[in-house]
Amino acid sequence: MELFKGWSGVFYMLGLIGAGMIIETLFPWRRAAVDLARWLRNASMMFYSMIILSLFPVIAAYGVAIFAQSHAIGLFNLLSMPYWLELILCVVILDALAFAEHRVLHRWYFFWRFHRVHHLDLHVDATTSMRFHPFEAVFRALIGAGVVLALGLAPEGILLAFAVTAFANTFTHMNITLPSSLERALSTVFVTPTVHRLHHSVKIENQYSNFGTIFCIWDRITGVFRNASHLTADEIFGVSGNEKLEEETFGNLMLDPFRTPKNAQVSRPAPNPDRAADPNMPDDQRS
Numbered sequence: 001m002e003l004f005k006g007w008s009g010v011f012y013m014l015g016l017i018g019a020g021m022i023i024e025t026l027f028p029w030r031r032a033a034v035d036l037a038r039w040l041r042n043a044s045m046m047f048y049s050m051i052i053l054s055l056f057p058v059i060a061a062y063g064v065a066i067f068a069q070s071h072a073i074g075l076f077n078l079l080s081m082p083y084w085l086e087l088i089l090c091v092v093i094l095d096a097l098a099f100a101e102h103r104v105l106h107r108w109y110f111f112w113r114f115h116r117v118h119h120l121d122l123h124v125d126a127t128t129s130m131r132f133h134p135f136e137a138v139f140r141a142l143i144g145a146g147v148v149l150a151l152g153l154a155p156e157g158i159l160l161a162f163a164v165t166a167f168a169n170t171f172t173h174m175n176i177t178l179p180s181s182l183e184r185a186l187s188t189v190f191v192t193p194t195v196h197r198l199h200h201s202v203k204i205e206n207q208y209s210n211f212g213t214i215f216c217i218w219d220r221i222t223g224v225f226r227n228a229s230h231l232t233a234d235e236i237f238g239v240s241g242n243e244k245l246e247e248e249t250f251g252n253l254m255l256d257p258f259r260t261p262k263n264a265q266v267s268r269p270a271p272n273p274d275r276a277a278d279p280n281m282p283d284d285q286r287s
């Protein structure tokens with residue numbers, strides 16, 4: 001588990017993204033031009049997220065877990081259960097938390113401002129997995145620290161959850177598609193690139209579905225799972241209308257949360273299922 005700690009954890013993540021980029025270049029779901037500037041912008045977002053997070057070491061989940069363990073704080077430190085079960089529960093609980101956070105990021109405009117940076121990417125590939133606004137990383141770390149403390153999650157469980165989540169985050173953004181039998185089998189429980197790609201569609205009813213990172217069971221049990229097998233290579237990704245960026249630069253991405261496009265909705269209600277089901281309704285009339 002030591003492999004996923006500190007700098008070696010960062011190299012593990014970069015290794016995953018590098019491997020993902022090679023695989024998707026060899027076996028692309030849809031052809032895409034090499035866009036070095038976009039790759040660098042996406043990588044810079046991750047770089048600055050790490051810098052900003054490093055300014056708040058007290059909310060780092062691993063450190064919080066060590067603190068909780070040494071002071072016997074939190075639910076898991078009061079219960080006795082097999083160690084392997086505790087590790088698995090850490091991964092499952094933190095993935096459920098990521099799902100809930102992701103729903104909030106789309107639902108409330110204050111949070112959407114920050115998450116929008118991720119969705120402004122016009123193409124979805126392994127580099128998209130690096131593109132999160134540093135403040136989104138801080139929100140997630142803050143909430144994560146609270147949950148780790150309250151539940152007393154094991155430090156090794158945090159490292160395992162990091163390893164699996166980093167893998168899933170890269171894998172699900174990759175511009176690849178799995179053989180249909182494997183896709184069907186995997187996507188009953190796990191998020192696949194096809195399942196997650198739908199969430200990046202410009203259509204609001206697609207954006208309001210498939211929020212999961214590792215498991216798609218959270219989407220299934222809360223009724224927001226959408227089959228994505230109909231998605232074709234001409235699907236448009238990103239955001240629609242006024243929320244589009246005039247020019248995509250690193251500065252514009254960093255400052256995007258502080259911009260309020262005309263007619264922006266303070267609350268972003270989930271699409272009404274009847275309206276979402278109407279394919280003829282123009283996007284600007286949808287909620």
Ligand SMILES: [Zn+2]
Nearest residue numbers: 102106115199
């Ligand atoms: Zn999203």
